Amino acid sequence: MTEFRASAAMGKRVRGRALVAKDGFSARYDLDRVTGTFSRPEHKLAGQSYVGRILVLDAAKGGVATAWMLHEMAARNVMPAALVLNRVNPIMVQGAALADFTMISGFDVDITAAVPDGALVEIDPETAVLRVLADA
Amino acid sequence: MRLNDEEQAMLAGKAGAACQWAIEHQMRVGKYFGAPDFVPVSQAHIMADTESLGVAGVEWLERLAAQPGSQVRIPTITDPRGTDFAAAARLKQQEWMLALERRAITAFQALGVLMTDTCINYQTIMPAVLGEHMAYGDTGVVIYSNSVLGARSNFEGGPSALAAGLTGRTPRYGYHLPELRRATLLVRVEYTPRALHDWGALGGIVGRIAGDYWQVPAVVGIDRIPGSDELKHFGAALASYGSVALFHMAGVTPEADEAIDTALPAAASVTQADIAAFLAAYRDGIDSVDVVVFSTPQLSLFELRTLAGLLDGRRTTIPLIAITSPQIKPDADRSGITARIEAAGGMVLQGMCFYQSYAREMAEANGWRNLVTPSAKLVNILGGYGYRPALLSMQECVDAACTGRIAA
Numbered sequence: 001m002t003e004f005r006a007s008a009a010m011g012k013r014v015r016g017r018a019l020v021a022k023d024g025f026s027a028r029y030d031l032d033r034v035t036g037t038f039s040r041p042e043h044k045l046a047g048q049s050y051v052g053r054i055l056v057l058d059a060a061k062g063g064v065a066t067a068w069m070l071h072e073m074a075a076r077n078v079m080p081a082a083l084v085l086n087r088v089n090p091i092m093v094q095g096a097a098l099a100d101f102t103m104i105s106g107f108d109v110d111i112t113a114a115v116p117d118g119a120l121v122e123i124d125p126e127t128a129v130l131r132v133l134a135d136a
Numbered sequence: 137m138r139l140n141d142e143e144q145a146m147l148a149g150k151a152g153a154a155c156q157w158a159i160e161h162q163m164r165v166g167k168y169f170g171a172p173d174f175v176p177v178s179q180a181h182i183m184a185d186t187e188s189l190g191v192a193g194v195e196w197l198e199r200l201a202a203q204p205g206s207q208v209r210i211p212t213i214t215d216p217r218g219t220d221f222a223a224a225a226r227l228k229q230q231e232w233m234l235a236l237e238r239r240a241i242t243a244f245q246a247l248g249v250l251m252t253d254t255c256i257n258y259q260t261i262m263p264a265v266l267g268e269h270m271a272y273g274d275t276g277v278v279i280y281s282n283s284v285l286g287a288r289s290n291f292e293g294g295p296s297a298l299a300a301g302l303t304g305r306t307p308r309y310g311y312h313l314p315e316l317r318r319a320t321l322l323v324r325v326e327y328t329p330r331a332l333h334d335w336g337a338l339g340g341i342v343g344r345i346a347g348d349y350w351q352v353p354a355v356v357g358i359d360r361i362p363g364s365d366e367l368k369h370f371g372a373a374l375a376s377y378g379s380v381a382l383f384h385m386a387g388v389t390p391e392a393d394e395a396i397d398t399a400l401p402a403a404a405s406v407t408q409a410d411i412a413a414f415l416a417a418y419r420d421g422i423d424s425v426d427v428v429v430f431s432t433p434q435l436s437l438f439e440l441r442t443l444a445g446l447l448d449g450r451r452t453t454i455p456l457i458a459i460t461s462p463q464i465k466p467d468a469d470r471s472g473i474t475a476r477i478e479a480a481g482g483m484v485l486q487g488m489c490f491y492q493s494y495a496r497e498m499a500e501a502n503g504w505r506n507l508v509t510p511s512a513k514l515v516n517i518l519g520g521y522g523y524r525p526a527l528l529s530m531q532e533c534v535d536a537a538c539t540g541r542i543a544a
Contacts, residue, residue: 069190
């Protein structure tokens with residue numbers, strides 16, 4: 001088991017399979033929120049489903065819409081289990097606060113290089129720790 | 137976070153349940169960013185189109201508005217809505233979208249929010265003053281107000297901007313802090329754009345270089361003072377491609393002298409060829425065009441005037457949509473600009489913005505895929521909505537509207 005400590009986290013403790021890419025995240029720009037897939041053709045996860053996955057990405061991107069969209073996605077239960085980012089912006093944090101969604105960010109390492117795609121991951125927001133429990 | 141007596145009372149529910157929710161929400165956000173306390177803000181600006189809110193968001197808003205005593209305590213205004221009710225049928229928007237919009241509007245009005253429905257409030261409603269703290273939504277509004285006017289604002293998403301309207305304050309973090317407003321990277325520009333879409337392309341290029349919210353690009357080498365519409369397109373694209381909230385432009389923006397460290401090494405240089413390559417990457421491979429859109433940000437009176445001049449004596453063969461604010465539209469009507477655009481077959485819409493108006497559903501209902509626009513921000517967003525967008529000059533967009541093709 002490997003542990004990574006972050007600078008900040010919020011939400012509930014969750015476990016899930018990681019979906020990892022060195023790319024950004026914006027609910028408006030990148031997602032087809034109806035089907036629960038990445039829809040932006042240039043995105044490294046284009047075509048992949050994010051439903052129930054722990055998304056491990058580089059930085060928050062795009063505009064302000066994600067602040068509402070995480071709440072809307074949660075209401076339909078078509079959403080990731082959590083979001084792990086190297087760098088957040090205020091919108092992601094505001095959206096997570098409204099949706100009571102699990103988010104963690106700010107690591108000493110590039111978290112997209114440190115977590116293997118498909119690995120079983122646990123996020124403990126209380127201690128701001130991400131654990132890799134098992135590889136894919 | 138340190139709370140004063142008034143904030144303690146809000147947290148204890150003494151200012152009503154909506155205000156209590158608001159300050160609790162703001163404290164969760166503030167804690168994440170290590171905010172020491174709150175800072176009073178003069179205005180709040182809420183992005184809340186119903187495509188983003190969904191049914192869940194509208195219901196949440198209605199519950200909040202139904203709490204006794206739920207009223208904003210500072211001027212609180214809105215970003216574009218998801219429709220222009222007068223044009224919804226022509227856009228083939230569906231009744232459920234309009235019904236949801238009406239419910240959201242009713243809830244906002246009950247909260248005391250002013251339905252300005254604009255993303256160019258810095259040109260039309262009440263611009264910020266240097267040093268004024270704000271809680272602005274819409275990244276284009278934030279970056280323009282922070283950079284060109286010297287306001288202090290973070291990106292405030294809809295829920296947080298509404299919370300700021302209810303409490304009259306926001307957590308003190310990010311661009312409310314003087315030390316975070318210093319330039320973090322320097323970009324040397326070797327070609328000063330002349331046309332609005334080139335300014336957008338330059339913003340997109342600098343945004344890709346900057347990469348995230350905490351970078352503050354300093355742009356040096358601009359050889360003249362750009363106008364408000366030019367900086368509007370530059371800023372909107374920079375915020376869209378880079379999630380950037382503040383830039384400095386040497387010789388242009390008010391904090392540039394003190395915020396740019398002259399010893400900062402240049403991270404990149406941008407040439408005219410770079411801008412041409414940026415445009416070509418979108419345009420290559422697109423021949424026929426389905427729809428032409430002037431929007432994002434909403435057009436100023438001067439942009440509408442330019443568009444009318446380009447359309448005089450011509451006739452469009454595919455839909456041409458020009459979108460402005462409810463404040464500008466009456467002036468365009470009174471001065472005959474709307475009539476000139478409509479005489480050529482174009483539409484002039486108000487109070488909405490193309491990408492915030494169920495763009496995916498409009499594409500499906502109208503058979504739109506290939507879209508051309510002078511807005512780099514719109515081009516950046518619409519790829520994820522199933523469009524194939526190209527970034528062209530206003531003249532090229534008008535030509536495309538009249539021929540249905542992109543000129544070689």
